[in-house]
Amino acid sequence: MVDRILGRPGSTDAPAATLADPKEAVWARVQLARNLRRPRTLELVGLIGDEFVELHGDRLFGDDPAMVGGLARIAGRRVVVIGQQKGAETEDNIRRNFGMPHPEGYRKAMRLMELAERLRIPVVTFIDVPGAHPGPESEERGIAEAIARSIALMSRLRTPIVAVITGEGGSGGALAIAVGDVVIALENSVYSVISPEGCASILWRTPDEAPTAALAMKMTAPDQARLGVVDIVVPEPDGGAQADHHETAVRLKAVIVEQLEALERRPLDELVEARYRRYRSIGPFSVAAIAEGPPPPERPGLADRLRTFIGGRPALPNPVPGRSRDEPPAREEV
């Protein structure tokens, strides 16, 4: 676990593009996204923004160091910035809980979003999270409710939202602050419904198949752009974002400012409706041809009519044949 979070920087030196095996190429990307030296939210805000005032606390329980936020000025325009924060080295990482927010983190994020809405300030979020904290205290305080509530708030927030995936986009913990009008991703970031290790443990029955799962889930930023989950992929400097923080910030800033400008020109009603439509339309399905509407009133069989006449219950379809439903669920760690 710690190895995974620390990102094993030694194994990520080979640039993704030069690897022939697609599985290894994807896994190298995952390692890059987890790289310890990658620029974090506070650092990016420092490099992108002209000024930044961090705000603390969710007003309900406490302040979560794994989620940071505050008021910033980017290229002269006011924004509210929210993002997960991993630590730079072990001690810092422990304090920041390896960037895995508790419910209070998401409630702090919501509080700041509501502030942004009241003051008509756009929101910029930075997503870099292995997943929301999965421990018992997180469940006690309602991590699922906090995530759901945050998604709900973002889906109707009356101010522009730019979401930027900078590292790991780990499932619900990422999506909770990633519902945006536009979703930007750094080239070597990843976005997935479950960690590759978790997916492999469930579907391959061993976490060792994580690279296979990573490939199957199409979790790299370019793949996510092809799926329509991510809108813009921002190329990283040679060697990855960790090699040149400044250049990464410059490239990100240009895209963020451009998007903010475009979004701020749009009427709010239209903006919120377009955001709803954006998510409403994600997820392909087909429609099999079957008769819609009510089935034709069928004449019950003689046996059924007699049974009804006598007062018994009409024959019912067997509710649950077998016992497959009563096996313990294969748990999923969203």
Place this chain on the structure above:
Amino acid sequence: MPLKLPSFRQRKDVYPADLWTKCPSCEEQLFNKQLDKALRVCPNCGHHFRLSAAARIEQLVDEGTFQERDAGLQSEDPLGFVDQKAYPDRVAAAQLATGMRDAAAWGTATVAGRAVALCVMDFGFMGGSMGAVVGEKVTRAAEAALEARIPLIVVSASGGARMQEGTLALMQLAKTVAATERLRTAGVPFISIMSDPTTGGVFASFAALGDVNLAEPNALIGFAGARVAAGTIGGELPDGFQRAEFLYRHGFVDRIVHRSELRAEVAALVAFLQPAGTPGAEEPSDTASVPAFRPLSFLSALADRVIPDDDSSERPAGAPGERGRG
């Protein structure tokens, strides 16, 4: 020559092969027929067995009122996902096993005469996992509820988002939640019923956001897998961790309702939670004159049912279940 009399008993093939089910909780051998009669709750220990979508619908709404909609929606394979089996093969196998096209069904129905939009998930179909089809059905149910201004009821039974659809499944969290949030803004009530299990991405989206959250006793409800949660503390998890009672204690579930009382509870809630401005939202004015506390109210309620009453205007006038069809 023996006379062959017509039999009124159900034919044997309705219960193929296994007539008995062993209760996983108390290990009692239960006769399937009796188990069904008891709404698939163990008469011995009260263990709530999981229900198919069809059985759940039958137990919850007025008989014969459920009109399924969008039954033809079918999953695609957007990622070309293959684990130990190809995703389309898994879907096909689940379709064969359950007779459903995907893990949810939605439609309109009435509960004690009042129209509702109902979406029911089925754990038997790939763990009730939410991909694009389940997300679409929940969303369409919510949108139909919004349009008709009738309460939305979603019965969850799911391990979470469907991994085989990757982030497209994750985006269903946003899609469904955005739709239920519109209900909330418009003042249309949403009742979330969590059955065993309601975990992962389904719990972390619409299931947690009901105006009223109901749960079945001892249902597993949680965000992360218990193994993962245990790993973070490196020790024992608290007793009853992630069970309905745990959620109730921590304030995320309004009521834990035994299956035998679920229909009545939902009916009462639907009667209370009519959207503002709907005919039937207000009780008839004569109730204002009776004292608030009526110990024998159930008798008068019974009388109301037995004795026909001219003033039946409190029921929603719009024909339930007929809106938006065609």
